[in-house]
Amino acid sequence: MTSRNLSLFKIGKAYRHLRRSRQILKILVKYGFGDILERLKIEAYIRVRPKAFSKPKGKRLIKVKQAERVRIALEELGPTFIKLGQVLSLRPDLIPLDLVKEFRKLQDEAPPFGYEEVGKLIEEELGGRPEELFKQFEPQPLASASLSQVYPGVTLEGGR
Numbered sequence: 001m002t003s004r005n006l007s008l009f010k011i012g013k014a015y016r017h018l019r020r021s022r023q024i025l026k027i028l029v030k031y032g033f034g035d036i037l038e039r040l041k042i043e044a045y046i047r048v049r050p051k052a053f054s055k056p057k058g059k060r061l062i063k064v065k066q067a068e069r070v071r072i073a074l075e076e077l078g079p080t081f082i083k084l085g086q087v088l089s090l091r092p093d094l095i096p097l098d099l100v101k102e103f104r105k106l107q108d109e110a111p112p113f114g115y116e117e118v119g120k121l122i123e124e125e126l127g128g129r130p131e132e133l134f135k136q137f138e139p140q141p142l143a144s145a146s147l148s149q150v151y152p153g154v155t156l157e158g159g160r
Contacts, residue, residue: 024077025042027073028073030073030076031069031070031073031076032066032069033069033070033073065098066098067096067098067099067101067102068102070085070102071085071102071105071106074106075106075111082106083147085103086103086106086107088100088103089103089104089107110144112141112144112149113144113149115139118130118139118141118151130153133155133156134154134155134156135153135155135156135158136152136153136154137151137152137153137154138151138152139151
Protein backbone atom coordinates (compact mmCIF):
# COMPACT_ATOMS: atom_id res chain seq x y z
CA MET A 1 0.00 0.00 0.00
CA THR A 2 1.45 3.38 -0.97
CA SER A 3 1.71 6.18 1.56
CA ARG A 4 -1.00 8.09 -0.34
CA ASN A 5 -3.36 5.11 -0.19
CA LEU A 6 -2.54 4.61 3.48
CA SER A 7 -3.35 8.26 4.18
CA LEU A 8 -6.68 7.96 2.33
CA PHE A 9 -7.44 4.77 4.26
CA LYS A 10 -6.75 6.53 7.58
CA ILE A 11 -8.92 9.49 6.60
CA GLY A 12 -11.77 7.17 5.60
CA LYS A 13 -11.48 5.24 8.85
CA ALA A 14 -11.43 8.44 10.90
CA TYR A 15 -14.52 9.70 9.06
CA ARG A 16 -16.41 6.45 9.76
CA HIS A 17 -15.48 6.68 13.45
CA LEU A 18 -16.58 10.30 13.62
CA ARG A 19 -19.86 9.50 11.87
CA ARG A 20 -20.54 6.60 14.27
CA SER A 21 -19.63 8.74 17.29
CA ARG A 22 -22.08 11.38 16.14
CA GLN A 23 -24.78 8.71 15.69
CA ILE A 24 -24.16 7.40 19.22
CA LEU A 25 -24.35 10.90 20.69
CA LYS A 26 -27.65 11.62 18.90
CA ILE A 27 -29.20 8.41 20.23
CA LEU A 28 -28.06 9.22 23.78
CA VAL A 29 -29.68 12.64 23.54
CA LYS A 30 -32.81 11.16 21.93
CA TYR A 31 -33.38 8.97 24.99
CA GLY A 32 -32.73 11.71 27.51
CA PHE A 33 -29.06 11.18 28.33
CA GLY A 34 -27.78 14.54 27.10
CA ASP A 35 -26.54 15.32 30.61
CA ILE A 36 -23.91 12.61 30.14
CA LEU A 37 -22.49 14.57 27.23
CA GLU A 38 -22.24 17.67 29.41
CA ARG A 39 -20.50 15.74 32.21
CA LEU A 40 -18.03 14.19 29.73
CA LYS A 41 -17.35 17.64 28.22
CA ILE A 42 -17.61 16.19 24.71
CA GLU A 43 -17.32 19.63 23.14
CA ALA A 44 -13.68 19.74 24.31
CA TYR A 45 -12.88 16.77 22.03
CA ILE A 46 -15.10 17.32 19.01
CA ARG A 47 -16.82 20.39 17.72
CA VAL A 48 -20.50 19.91 18.49
CA ARG A 49 -23.20 22.12 17.14
CA PRO A 50 -25.80 22.45 19.90
CA LYS A 51 -28.62 22.13 17.38
CA ALA A 52 -27.26 18.80 16.12
CA PHE A 53 -27.78 17.20 19.51
CA SER A 54 -30.79 19.01 20.82
CA LYS A 55 -34.13 17.31 21.20
CA PRO A 56 -36.36 18.01 18.16
CA LYS A 57 -39.02 20.61 18.92
CA GLY A 58 -42.46 19.22 19.52
CA LYS A 59 -41.12 15.78 20.43
CA ARG A 60 -41.45 14.68 24.02
CA LEU A 61 -39.18 12.28 25.77
CA ILE A 62 -40.58 8.78 25.94
CA LYS A 63 -42.46 8.40 29.23
CA VAL A 64 -40.76 5.23 30.43
CA LYS A 65 -38.41 4.44 33.28
CA GLN A 66 -34.74 5.26 32.92
CA ALA A 67 -33.67 1.60 32.86
CA GLU A 68 -36.04 0.90 29.97
CA ARG A 69 -34.75 3.95 28.07
CA VAL A 70 -31.19 2.65 28.50
CA ARG A 71 -32.21 -0.75 27.08
CA ILE A 72 -34.05 0.83 24.16
CA ALA A 73 -31.02 3.02 23.41
CA LEU A 74 -28.74 -0.05 23.44
CA GLU A 75 -31.08 -1.80 21.00
CA GLU A 76 -31.02 1.18 18.66
CA LEU A 77 -27.23 1.47 18.91
CA GLY A 78 -26.86 -2.03 17.49
CA PRO A 79 -25.34 -5.46 18.05
CA THR A 80 -22.21 -4.40 19.95
CA PHE A 81 -24.22 -2.40 22.47
CA ILE A 82 -26.83 -5.16 22.76
CA LYS A 83 -24.02 -7.60 23.54
CA LEU A 84 -22.72 -5.19 26.21
CA GLY A 85 -26.21 -5.09 27.78
CA GLN A 86 -26.38 -8.89 27.71
CA VAL A 87 -23.05 -9.18 29.52
CA LEU A 88 -24.06 -6.55 32.08
CA SER A 89 -27.34 -8.40 32.72
CA LEU A 90 -25.21 -11.17 34.23
CA ARG A 91 -23.52 -8.80 36.67
CA PRO A 92 -25.99 -7.70 39.37
CA ASP A 93 -22.91 -7.02 41.51
CA LEU A 94 -21.93 -4.17 39.14
CA ILE A 95 -25.17 -2.50 38.07
CA PRO A 96 -28.51 -1.72 39.74
CA LEU A 97 -31.18 -4.43 39.75
CA ASP A 98 -33.60 -2.40 37.59
CA LEU A 99 -30.95 -2.28 34.83
CA VAL A 100 -30.20 -6.00 35.25
CA LYS A 101 -33.91 -6.79 34.76
CA GLU A 102 -34.13 -4.61 31.64
CA PHE A 103 -30.89 -5.92 30.16
CA ARG A 104 -32.09 -9.51 30.63
CA LYS A 105 -34.68 -8.72 27.96
CA LEU A 106 -31.77 -8.39 25.55
CA GLN A 107 -30.94 -12.06 26.14
CA ASP A 108 -33.94 -13.50 24.31
CA GLU A 109 -35.94 -10.56 23.04
CA ALA A 110 -33.47 -8.95 20.65
CA PRO A 111 -35.32 -6.96 18.00
CA PRO A 112 -34.75 -8.11 14.41
CA PHE A 113 -33.12 -5.69 12.02
CA GLY A 114 -34.89 -4.81 8.79
CA TYR A 115 -35.04 -6.92 5.64
CA GLU A 116 -33.40 -4.12 3.63
CA GLU A 117 -30.28 -4.42 5.78
CA VAL A 118 -30.36 -8.22 5.43
CA GLY A 119 -30.52 -7.89 1.64
CA LYS A 120 -27.47 -5.61 1.65
CA LEU A 121 -25.51 -7.97 3.89
CA ILE A 122 -26.31 -10.98 1.70
CA GLU A 123 -25.35 -9.03 -1.40
CA GLU A 124 -22.01 -7.99 0.16
CA GLU A 125 -21.20 -11.47 1.46
CA LEU A 126 -22.59 -13.68 -1.31
CA GLY A 127 -22.49 -11.38 -4.33
CA GLY A 128 -26.21 -11.10 -5.09
CA ARG A 129 -29.63 -10.20 -3.71
CA PRO A 130 -31.56 -12.96 -1.89
CA GLU A 131 -34.11 -13.15 -4.72
CA GLU A 132 -31.25 -13.87 -7.16
CA LEU A 133 -29.45 -16.43 -5.00
CA PHE A 134 -32.39 -18.36 -3.56
CA LYS A 135 -35.35 -20.12 -5.10
CA GLN A 136 -37.30 -19.05 -2.04
CA PHE A 137 -36.33 -16.64 0.75
CA GLU A 138 -38.75 -15.52 3.47
CA PRO A 139 -38.36 -11.86 4.51
CA GLN A 140 -39.45 -12.60 8.11
CA PRO A 141 -36.76 -14.10 10.38
CA LEU A 142 -37.46 -17.32 12.28
CA ALA A 143 -35.20 -16.15 15.09
CA SER A 144 -33.29 -13.04 16.02
CA ALA A 145 -30.28 -12.59 18.29
CA SER A 146 -27.93 -9.71 18.98
CA LEU A 147 -25.44 -10.72 16.27
CA SER A 148 -27.48 -12.78 13.81
CA GLN A 149 -30.88 -13.69 12.41
CA VAL A 150 -32.20 -16.90 10.90
CA TYR A 151 -34.27 -16.85 7.71
CA PRO A 152 -36.05 -19.76 6.06
CA GLY A 153 -35.14 -20.27 2.42
CA VAL A 154 -34.52 -22.70 -0.38
CA THR A 155 -31.30 -22.56 -2.42
CA LEU A 156 -31.36 -22.66 -6.23
CA GLU A 157 -30.25 -26.29 -5.96
CA GLY A 158 -33.24 -27.08 -3.74
CA GLY A 159 -31.45 -27.27 -0.37
CA ARG A 160 -32.98 -25.75 2.74
